[in-house]
Amino acid sequence: MHTHSSILRALAPCAAALLLGLPSAASAQSQLQLSGFLDVGIYHGFDRATHVGTIQRSNVALSGSEDLGGGLKAGFRFSSRFEMGTGAIEGDGAKPFWHDESTVGLAGSWGSLRMGRALTALWAYDWEFDPWANFNRIASPAWYYWHALAPTDRVSNNGSAEYGRMNNGFFYDSPAFSGVTVHLSATPDRTMAPGSQGRGYSAAMRYHAGPIAAMLAHERNGSGDRVTFLGGKYAAGAFAAMVALDYSRTGGGAASARALTLGATYAVGVTTLKAGYGRQRTGGVTHQFASLGADYALSKRSTAYVSLGHQKPSGARSATAFGVGLSHAF
Template sequence: MRLFHRLPLGFASLLAAAALPAAAQSSVQISGYLDAGVFRDFDKTSKLGTIQRSNLALSGTEDLGGGLQATFRLSTRFDLDTGAPEDAGRKPFWHDESTVGLRGGWGHLRAGRALSAMWAQDWKFDPWANFNRVASPAWHLWHYLTPTDRASNNGTAEYGRMANGVFYDSPTLAGFTLHLSASPERTAAPGRDGRARSVSLNYDQGPVAAMLAHERNGSGDRNLFLAGKYSFGALALMAAYDRSRSGDTPDKARAATLGATYALGATTLKAGYGRQRLNDDTHHFASLGADYALSKRTTVYASLGHQRYEHQPSRTAFGVGMAHAF
């Protein structure tokens, strides 16, 4: 504004008019997901809190011309029942994502912190989108020995997000997309250190969806993930196989999960089952749920999960909640 004060009025007006089209080609959005519920957890305690996760995000694009866009996304996760950041003091404020990037006909390239290629795509093959602590078989059984980074949360493990990363999502070709993520920095952690990398090849066309992914974190832990989904109108069936191995111990885990959703008007019924082989122990997980859409953005839901783990007593959790997306 001080520059405009120094210029002749007519010339300043001309500059302002010239700037308007550029401003019109940029956009910033505020979005989020709010979730809270009352549930009895597997530890037999009653709680009010997040059955799913809550987040607040700022994202935007700028048209650079020639089909090229600049992008950014900043997203933080928090506990709706207390208003506190998720795991305050341990996880970074922009825990969910903090990236800047470029997008064009060749794909989308970002840098910063975000879900790794495998974790960003696996949710499609679980009835609860790997997003429900009561009922999701994926939440409890997948990627068991393979944190994305063993030490990025002030010395504790991070499951899902890669810090100091570069992320690439390809355009769709004949139903196929390729997703890559890697860090140029070595990750220091107990046992081993190295550079993390993740790749996911996805197919999604018509009633069929499939995914093949492999991830190696900076500590040498490895994960192989294979999944498929088929939709018959209102019914969708899904299956997944996950194998994770520790980089510095003989530990290994294999998990197979099955899931189904059935849309009945505003109600979506869900069912899931998973079996995990953790070294010599066998664990089972079964669940049921129902979502009722009050609108396109607001849903109420009920969730039930049952664990039968070897050397442990059977445990059941159940809860009801409400979620609003904006």
């Protein structure tokens, strides 16, 4: 009994210090931020029907970070995408609630490392080389032609394909060295699709210096499908021009698709004019796409816009889509 009492008296100061430290630990919680992008419009689609709903993408995100000291920070992000016209989760229920991103990670002078579900190294940065940021279902050539035969995972959305996001992944972004950054993503999981050949990975190298931006990326999914992407952009004052080459092929090389897209933007006051062109060759046939648009900035966060796109599939009837919309970022 005497021994137990001695032990308790020895531990008492430690217990008191721990209890006194609890309020301090609780007060060191992450700073939370609610953000998002809301978009809704009325448009006549390529299906020749009229729709009211999201033309671009709508999402809401919860994120936070904590300074751990010594230049190290911890952070997290949860983001969900949805259809503004109905409030439904994007993807007709096949995609998870936190479809857009669900990650936690660390960042320091060495770069940042996140874990969870997020855009791969390719998909997270290709948007810079399309006037509509691969973000507009009417006017974006990238939306229809890039990475056509290489989904990031063929079955990760409850058995349906996912274009862009990797489940159970590791995501690394390097600091910039003379304008160059490196981005890597990979997963230890094997794809559960029939004929799976391994684990998915993605790598991208980006360059930014003055008016020039460029990107080279390669991605392979767990089913053996591959895509290689090269993009370039030149911006001078109010004008910007961009070009992208995309080559995707199925596992084993049974099918392939080559795409070329061109784009330009020009700012006139609060209005930004946009133009795009795309050409894709797959299965021995050629498809073409042309588009125009204009964004009018009502404020720093709110934009009214008009979009027009024209598809000309090889050997099929051409179609035109057009619409007007309103977006708000917060």
